[in-house]
Amino acid sequence: MLKDKRVFITGGAAGIGFSTVKKFWQEGAELIVFDMVDISQTEFSKMERIKYIKTDVTSKEGVELIAQEMKNGVDVLINNAGITRDASILKMSEEMWDSVIDVNLKAVWKLSQLAIAQMKEQNSGVILNAASVVAHYGNFGQSNYVATKAGVIGLTKTLAKEVGKYGIRVNSVAPGFIATEMVKKMPQKVIDAMEEKTPLKRLGQTEDIANAYFFLASEQASFITGTCLTGDGGII
Numbered sequence: 001m002l003k004d005k006r007v008f009i010t011g012g013a014a015g016i017g018f019s020t021v022k023k024f025w026q027e028g029a030e031l032i033v034f035d036m037v038d039i040s041q042t043e044f045s046k047m048e049r050i051k052y053i054k055t056d057v058t059s060k061e062g063v064e065l066i067a068q069e070m071k072n073g074v075d076v077l078i079n080n081a082g083i084t085r086d087a088s089i090l091k092m093s094e095e096m097w098d099s100v101i102d103v104n105l106k107a108v109w110k111l112s113q114l115a116i117a118q119m120k121e122q123n124s125g126v127i128l129n130a131a132s133v134v135a136h137y138g139n140f141g142q143s144n145y146v147a148t149k150a151g152v153i154g155l156t157k158t159l160a161k162e163v164g165k166y167g168i169r170v171n172s173v174a175p176g177f178i179a180t181e182m183v184k185k186m187p188q189k190v191i192d193a194m195e196e197k198t199p200l201k202r203l204g205q206t207e208d209i210a211n212a213y214f215f216l217a218s219e220q221a222s223f224i225t226g227t228c229l230t231g232d233g234g235i236i
């Protein structure tokens with residue numbers, strides 16, 4: 001369904017981003033992946049239809065590389081890269097605040113701006129942004145992270161209103177507890193508590209979120225814009 005579409009994704013070397021790359025690749029898309037991690041020694045870097053660019057999406061150089069690639073067309077942009085720098089409010093430094101804002105919110109705005117300039121010329125395009133369920137209910141020690149994820153939901157709604165007339169759809173996805181490598185390394189009792197809190201009684205898999213991105217990118221979602229699709233097993 002997305003055969004030969006040019007799909008840009010940030011943070012595609014690990015976790016949800018990696019599963020999303022696999023899903024879109026299986027569906028025939030051409031992937032342009034941006035991540036800070038060096039994957040040049042892995043099989044992933046040699047696959048056809050995947051162009052991997054090692055860069056920091058918050059850097060001037062990264063933004064220029066992405067802008068350059070977008071000149072050749074961009075059908076889908078997935079702003080997936082995200083970081084956490086947790087501390088309760090009195091312990092949170094300005095550096096912790098700024099770094100999370102830069103990756104999780106400012107880069108989403110900047111790359112969306114670049115993509116929209118190109119998509120407007122094409123009169124079509126889809127932008128998908130990584131939010132989180134914590135945007136809806138807050139989370140201890142994550143004032144920076146939660147502010148960015150709530151910001152992403154608001155940014156998404158606003159862009160949807162601004163660019164719908166150009167045939168561009170903009171949506172966000174809010175994952176709940178997903179079994180990424182980081183979560184899998186947590187003590188079993190913490191994992192058990194997360195599962196207990198989730199009405200479907202399991203952690204989400206990275207593929208669950210990849211499927212949500214795929215649905216929103218596809219024609220099946222052609223009348224859906226400005227929304228936040230929650231993939232959280234029923235937590236909120």
Ligand code: NAD
Pocket residue numbers: 010011012013014015016017034035036037055056057058080081082083103130131132133174175176177178179180181183
């Ligand atoms: P992850 O840490 O497994 O992978 C994130 C990837 O982004 C990494 O490969 C990292 O190198 C890359 N990255 C980070 N900063 C970057 C930068 N400045 N430039 C380029 N690449 C950068 O993360 P994940 O758990 O798969 O999460 C993906 C997204 O989903 C994030 O936005 C996260 O906030 C969100 N999310 C995740 C969960 C969860 O449970 N895993 C829940 C809610 C929301």
